[in-house]
Amino acid sequence: MEQREIMQRVVGILTEALEMRRQARENPDGEIDNSGAVGAMLEEMLPPIEIPADATPIEVAAVVGQELGPVIEQITSAFALSFAQLAEVHDEGRTDVTSADVLRSIALHFENEEREDDE
Numbered sequence: 001m002e003q004r005e006i007m008q009r010v011v012g013i014l015t016e017a018l019e020m021r022r023q024a025r026e027n028p029d030g031e032i033d034n035s036g037a038v039g040a041m042l043e044e045m046l047p048p049i050e051i052p053a054d055a056t057p058i059e060v061a062a063v064v065g066q067e068l069g070p071v072i073e074q075i076t077s078a079f080a081l082s083f084a085q086l087a088e089v090h091d092e093g094r095t096d097v098t099s100a101d102v103l104r105s106i107a108l109h110f111e112n113e114e115r116e117d118d119e
Helices: 003-026 037-045 057-091 099-118
Strands: none
Touching: 003 037, 003 057, 003 099, 037 057, 057 099
């Protein structure tokens, strides 16, 4: 999965989190809809790992770190970038832009990047 796709998925997850938060505030005793987007992204991105039956705990940790490290780094970077952009708008004291607006802007940026790559 390319970084722009990861960013789009992360923005979707954050947008869903905003909606879940809104639902919880409007109906504190109600059930919150959860699409399972985080689990779906992880399932799609995390590679299968083969661990030898006789592997020591240190060897298991090394294999898991080697296989999952790059994917976890990509996902973490996407969440960190999204957070940084949201925090920047907050710290500027902007009241004309909502969190949803910022997330929409991030999604559009990466969607436009995808179009440019296709040309």
